Amino acid sequence: MKAEGMPVSDPFRLHPSSFTVRLVILNQFFYPDHSATSQLMTDLAESLVARGFGVTALAGRGRYNGGGGLAPREEYRGVKVVRAWATGYGKGSVAGRLADYFTFYLGAAWKLLTLPRHDVVLALTTPPLIGLLALLVCRLRGMRLAALVQDVYPDVGVALGTFREGSLVTRLLDRLNRTVLSRADRIIVLGDCMRERVSARAGDGGEAKIDVIHNWADGEKIHPLAEGAPNDFADGHGLRGRFVVQFSGNFGRVNDFDTPLEAARLLKGREDVLFLFIGDGAKAAEMREFVRRHELCNVRFLPYQPREALLHSLAAGDAHLVTLAPGLAGLSVPSKTYGILAAGRPLLFVGDTRSDVARLVAEHRCGEVVPTGDAEALARVISAWADDPSRARRMGLEARELFLRRFDRPHAVDAYAESLLKCLPSAAAVEGRGRSAPEVGS
Numbered sequence: 001m002k003a004e005g006m007p008v009s010d011p012f013r014l015h016p017s018s019f020t021v022r023l024v025i026l027n028q029f030f031y032p033d034h035s036a037t038s039q040l041m042t043d044l045a046e047s048l049v050a051r052g053f054g055v056t057a058l059a060g061r062g063r064y065n066g067g068g069g070l071a072p073r074e075e076y077r078g079v080k081v082v083r084a085w086a087t088g089y090g091k092g093s094v095a096g097r098l099a100d101y102f103t104f105y106l107g108a109a110w111k112l113l114t115l116p117r118h119d120v121v122l123a124l125t126t127p128p129l130i131g132l133l134a135l136l137v138c139r140l141r142g143m144r145l146a147a148l149v150q151d152v153y154p155d156v157g158v159a160l161g162t163f164r165e166g167s168l169v170t171r172l173l174d175r176l177n178r179t180v181l182s183r184a185d186r187i188i189v190l191g192d193c194m195r196e197r198v199s200a201r202a203g204d205g206g207e208a209k210i211d212v213i214h215n216w217a218d219g220e221k222i223h224p225l226a227e228g229a230p231n232d233f234a235d236g237h238g239l240r241g242r243f244v245v246q247f248s249g250n251f252g253r254v255n256d257f258d259t260p261l262e263a264a265r266l267l268k269g270r271e272d273v274l275f276l277f278i279g280d281g282a283k284a285a286e287m288r289e290f291v292r293r294h295e296l297c298n299v300r301f302l303p304y305q306p307r308e309a310l311l312h313s314l315a316a317g318d319a320h321l322v323t324l325a326p327g328l329a330g331l332s333v334p335s336k337t338y339g340i341l342a343a344g345r346p347l348l349f350v351g352d353t354r355s356d357v358a359r360l361v362a363e364h365r366c367g368e369v370v371p372t373g374d375a376e377a378l379a380r381v382i383s384a385w386a387d388d389p390s391r392a393r394r395m396g397l398e399a400r401e402l403f404l405r406r407f408d409r410p411h412a413v414d415a416y417a418e419s420l421l422k423c424l425p426s427a428a429a430v431e432g433r434g435r436s437a438p439e440v441g442s
Contacts, residue, residue, distance in 0.1 A: 021420060022054045022118040024143075026134055028104055028126045030057045030083075031076050034304055035064035036249065036335040037126055037150060040215055042076070047413040049078035053420075056080045056118065058111055060104045064250075065280060066090025084111045091252075091282060101127035112137040120144045120185075120423045128153040129173070131180040139183075144423040147184040151254075152197055152331040153177055159327035160253050174201075182206060185423040188213050188416070191356030193330035211419045215335040216412040217342040217403070224344030224400055225315040227393075233312040237302065242274045243386035245348065246317030248305075249336045251281030256323040259350045261290050262375035263382065264299050273386050275299045278313060314343035319367070319385060319392050324351030326372050333357065341366065341403035346385075346395035350378060366399035 025045055029038035038059075045055045061070045061083040067090065074081050084107025089096025104127060112121070112134065121143055123134035131147045138145045154173035157163040163170045181187060182203030187210045189195045199207045225231060234240055251257065264275045275298055277287065284301075291299045305313045314320070320340040324332065329352035337357050340347055347367030349357050361367045370378045385392040 020052055020054045021120060021424070022116075023048065023056070023420065024112070024115070024118045024121045025055065025057045025124075026108065026112070026121055026130060027057075027124040028060050028086075028100075028130070029064055030059035030081060032070075033059075033063050034307065036215075037124055038064070039307065040335060041124070042079075043216070043218065043409060044413065044416060045079040046077040047409065048417065048420075051413070051417055053417075054118075056082060056115065058082050058084065058108060058115070060084055060086040060088075060100070060107065062086055062088025062090070062100060064090065066096075082111055082115065084108045105130065105133055109133055109137065113141075117141055118143055120146055120420055122146045122148055122420065124148045125150045125153060128157075129176055129180070131184070132176050135180050135183055144185045145183075146186040146188060146420055146423050147180055148188045149181075149194065149198055150190065150332075152194065155197070156254065156328065156331045159331060160325065177201060178203070185209070186211065186419055188419055190214055190333040191330075191359075193354060193356045193359070194333060197330040209422075211415065211422075213412055213415045213419065214407055215333065215338050216407050216409050217338040219342050219404060219408040222311055222314060222339055222342040224396065225311070229315075231312050231315055233305070233309060234316040237300075237316070239274070239276070239316050242272055243319075243382070243389065244274050244276050244317045245319050245321060245382055246276045246278065246314075247321040247323070248278040248313065248317070248339075249334075251277070251279055251283040251287060253282050254325050254328055254332050255283065255334075256325050256350055256372050257283055257287050259370070259373055259375050259378060260321055260323065261287060261296075261299070263378040264291075264296055265294050266375060266379040267382065268294070268296055268298055270298065270383070270386065273298060273382060276302065276317065278302045279304050310339065311343075314339060314345065317343075317345055318389060319348050319382070320345050322347050322349045322351075322357055324349075324355055324357070324372075326352065328352065329355035329358075338403065338407045341399045341407060344396045344400035344403075346392050346399060348378065348381065360402075364398060364402045366395050366402055 025041050027037055027041050029035045031042040045057055049055050057079055067088050070083055072083050086104035086107050087099045089100055121134045121138055123131040135145050154163050154170050158165045178201045181201045189198050195210055195212055267273050322334050322337050333356050347361050349361050349369045351372055353369055358369045361369050368381045
């Protein structure tokens with residue numbers, strides 16, 4: 001497989017007899033939830049169905065930000081969606097999040113045990129270590145496991161201060177994570193920096209079973225809009241005539257908002273520059289308090305926007321912030337990066353210069369990289385771009401070209417199809433089954 005997620009041959013074209021790989025995608029969230037992994041896995045599932053896979057999505061009935069009520073079973077664009085019962089407190093409190101995790105573990109275990117047997121389970125890292133549950137059931141039922149590492153645990157928790165480095169809990173979680181990675185049939189990571197982190201935990205020969213597949217966006221649904229093109233989002237929120245620095249997504253603990261907000265404070269005298277934060281999350285109250293305390297009229301907050309509005313909301317930003325908290329290089333890769341590239345907008349990456357996104361921006365000159373805490377440097381870049389917007393537009397063109405070469409949705413789907421087939425002992429083992437997916441149990 002091409003390690004950077006470049007197009008590969010469609011594996012089904014290589015096998016004229018046509019067959020179905022029966023796949024479970026195991027993640028806490030799936031359509032219609034708006035979270036990043038939900039949207040990515042929904043895209044992947046429906047694309048794999050179009051390529052002949054039989055796909056069942058196993059998720060919870062709650063939503064990322066709380067609330068439940070999603071149907072226990074439905075079909076979405078050929079994907080069989082099965083939702084295990086779990087609490088739906090969302091991310092508002094640690095206790096609520098732990099309750100959601102624990103009940104989803106239980107519900108997902110029951111569903112994995114009672115669903116018709118599939119060939120491969122693709123397990124993500126939401127909630128953490130759900131792959132361990134998948135590993136146990138896969139070994140019991142003779143299924144293969146592909147571990148998709150969106151975040152590296154417990155390292156992320158240590159970097160954020162949730163766990164103490166070297167503690168008993170941390171060592172236990174690390175041992176369990178190493179068990180999953182060493183025994184998985186395939187490991188998928190999001191970048192080269194992450195591969196460096198994961199390979200040491202994958203055991204002897206682990207490097208050979210790791211595939212680097214970047215996250216993606218849909219280049220048909222998200223694309224550059226011509227300068228001055230109609231944009232109801234920009235018009236409706238009075239964004240025309242200002243240089244808009246936008247952050248769109250979860251205001252989570254993995255992000256650095258101190259540096260961008262301090263840059264906004266330094267630029268509070270520039271009425272032509274607006275910092276626009278779209279979304280919500282654990283740091284929302286802290287961010288709003290900073291803005292209130294410093295009386296920043298150049299910062300605005302908007303709620304999450306529907307996915308169908310993403311084309312116009314992304315186009316409303318002249319530059320887009322992608323941030324990563326200190327210590328997270330190789331542990332987490334912000335998926336919002338790829339939508340920004342698709343929209344043809346330059347990136348302002350704030351974080352560790354060793355991270356995958358920082359490497360990408362620096363190598364392809366599609367934005368600027370600013371180290372965490374250097375608000376003055378960030379303010380200087382934004383001022384320069386606001387004074388000469390053509391510089392930002394040129395970087396935006398580079399961003400779109402890079403996206404089309406490497407990160408459009410078909411590139412990723414090609415790579416996933418090949419990686420999942422590698423899990424199987426032989427393609428012949430699944431030939432002759434026809435193209436119908438297995439029936440979904442109750």
